[in-house]
Amino acid sequence: MADSTHDTSRIMDGARTSLAVNRTGGYHRGSIGAGSARLKKEHAAAKLKRIFIAIATIVVAAMGFGLFVSALGFEGLFITVLLAVVAVWVLSRYPKIKAPKAATLSRGDLQQNVAKTELWLEHQRPALPAPAVTLVDQIGVQLDGLGVQLQGLDENTPAAVSVRNLVTRDLPEVVSSYTKIPRHLRSQESAGSTPDSQVTESLKSISREIDTVTRQLAEGDLDALAVRTRYLDYKYGSAMDETPALPPPGAPDPALPPVSPAPKALGETDSLTPEYSPKEN
Structure with missing residues (x-):
């Protein structure tokens, strides 16, 4: 009877997890990040190239x-068309894109590390509980932001080594440790917690660490933006606050140069000045 009760509880937990995942769009919701999406596009482009060649x-x-x-x-035309159709059907389905192995995630530059980790995480989503799936999607967005900050970073710096270890070692180890546990044991409580809860909390810690690393790498850009903002405020902000009032109607515009009177023509006299005539002797 105890075993039956345990099985019923496990089935209900699985049903609730499946319902929560389906409400959020299911496990197959596309790419979790720009890096994995780029790898998929490259794979599709290679397929299309093979189809054209065939x-x-x-x-x-x-x-x-x-x-x-x-x-x-x-008959020959029919066979030609049939061969073309078969080639398109086969080459459009095969080879399918494969998830990179965890041991190969650290190969290549940092940008490739991030993209391959995103693709690897996508293939692990079906094995994760619903809260962890949501975190994986969030981590995918964070990895995109991290990838932007990694542009131009020296591969041999301590920061680059730390990022590579976080993305290609620590994160996969958390997920792999969970997926190695048999499914019927993942929801059972042990030492005050279940594997489902543990992997969720571990992914939360990874997410916070990725955010911290991204902010640290962006500190230089943030400082430059703050300095630029203060400079613009100093240059334009005060001047805009102290805009002079407009001159009254009829008054000369101080922004325009003064207008000098036009030179008089030879023999021309001022109409307001009485004409001088010498007295006759």
Whole structure:
């Protein structure tokens, strides 16, 4: 009876987890980050290239057969089209993109490390509880932000080594330690906590650490932005607050240069000045 009760509880826990995941969009909701999305696009582009090469090969072979061997006829044309359709169907389905192995995540530069870790995490989502799936999606966004800060970072600096260890070692170890546990034991309480809760809390810690590292790497940019803001406020802010009032109507505009009177023509007299005539002797 105890075993039956335990099985019922486990089934109900699994049902609640499945319901929560489906409410949030299911396990297959696309890429968790820009890095994994880029790897998928590259894989799709390689597939498309192979399809074009296969179709071109079939067409050239059919044309060569028709020119140098024998006319294709209806049957030959049908076989050519059939081969092209089969090639498109097979090459569009295979090879499927594979999740990188955890042992290979540290290979390549930091940008590749981040992208491969995102792709690896996507393939681990079906094995994680619903709260952990939400955290994985959040970590994917954080890894995108981290990747931006890694641009131009020297690979041999202590900061780069720390980031690589965090992304390619610590994060995968947390998830792998959980997925190695049999499914029926993941919701059982042990030492005051369940594996489901433990992996969720561990992913929260990883998320906070990624955010901290990203902020530390961005401190230089943040400081530069603050200095620039103070400079602009000093240069333009005070001047805008002390805008002079407009001059009254009819008054000369102080922003314009003074207008000098036009020179008088030779023999021209001022109409307001009485004309001088010498007295006759």
